[in-house]
Amino acid sequence: MRKRYLKTLFLYLTVLIILQALGILYFLHEPSIHKGIPLAIFLGTILPVVLALIFVKFMEFT
Numbered sequence: 001m002r003k004r005y006l007k008t009l010f011l012y013l014t015v016l017i018i019l020q021a022l023g024i025l026y027f028l029h030e031p032s033i034h035k036g037i038p039l040a041i042f043l044g045t046i047l048p049v050v051l052a053l054i055f056v057k058f059m060e061f062t
Helices: 002-029 033-061
Strands: none
Touching: 002 033
């Protein structure tokens, strides 16, 4: 049981790292404050919370 939770946690952290890397690459490609700040807020705060809720629901059903 614990092994499955560790795999899920690893998957969650991997997804977050990939999304952060995509956000950094986008910001480096298009360094606009008006587009960069909302993207940073979305990738840094909103998306991790939504992903955590999805993973929690997924772990409850399996």
